Amino acid sequence: MQQLMEIWNKYRIYLLILAIIIVITGYLFIGKEQKDRLPISNTNAVVASSVSESNGESSSINLNTKGVVAIDIKGAVQKPGVYQLKADSRVNEALTAAGGPLVNADLRQVNLAKQLTDQQMIYIPTIGEVPPISSSAADTLSSNSGNSNSPMVNINTATKEQLCQITGIGDKKADLILQYRQEHGQFKSVDELKEINGFGEKTVAKLKDHLTV
Incomplete structure (x- = not known):
């Protein structure tokens, strides 16, 4: 024990300097390692944010276009023209969108329960009229x-x-x-x-x- 005290008294200045150097070196090393990690985390955050925004935009586009059909209704209706309806809509809903049938419309020739398809043409004939051969509404x-x-x-x-x-x-x-x-x-x-x-x-x-x- 006495020998250790003698060594300490003789070399304590050098030992203190060495301890300070070790502490400073360790602090600098840890600080540098943390600094190197920060850009990676930030980059990942930016990438994740970009992916999230991209997915959000894509989902928004899908929601705007999915489940909609465009149909063209003609013949004995109040407002013939092109309408956009839900994909699971029926001919009777297209007829309602067009303002309903005229008083002389012959709905007996029309399948009002038929499901609509995109780009479908619907023709509502008048009483006594023969629907066009291409008419999908006459069914x-x-x-x-x-x-x-x-x-x-x-x-x-x-x-x-x-x-x-x-x-x-x-x-x-x-x-x-x-x-x-x-x-x-x-x-x-x-x-x-x-x-x-x-x-x-x-x-x-x-x-x-x-x-x-």
């Missing part, structure tokens, strides 16, 4: 899966004029179809036409390219 036609340019006529809703436009069906056969439909109700399939006199198997086979139920 008497559907696209032919084999040829999109050949419309399919629904024999359960088609008028005589529409039936007569099909090759192989004249006035007489159109009347027979309407008479059968009135007496027996809706057709279950196109093959049921064979139950009508004048509609043989070959004739019905050809008509399948143009008729649907």
Whole structure:
């Protein structure tokens, strides 16, 4: 113990200087390490903020465009034109958006429950009017899966004029179809036409390219 005291008394100045140097060096090293870390944290914060803002902007854009369809409604309505509606809207909602039907509108030819699709054209016919073949609102036609340019006529809703436009069906056969439909109700399939006199198997086979139920 006495030897340690002698060493301390002899070298205490040097030991104190060494201790001060160690403390200062440690302080500088720790300060430098913390300083080096700060830009990284700030950079991460900026990047995270940018990503968050970018995602927010993208989400906003999606909310503004998602779930909306544009439809064009024509014919016997108060205010024909192009309207934007929710994607799950029906034809009756499009009709309401257009101010409702005119007094002479024939809504019996229109499927008001049909769901809307984007860029759909809806035509509301007047009483006694034959809707255009391309009218989607009349719901008497559907696209032919084999040829999109050949419309399919629904024999359960088609008028005589529409039936007569099909090759192989004249006035007489159109009347027979309407008479059968009135007496027996809706057709279950196109093959049921064979139950009508004048509609043989070959004739019905050809008509399948143009008729649907």
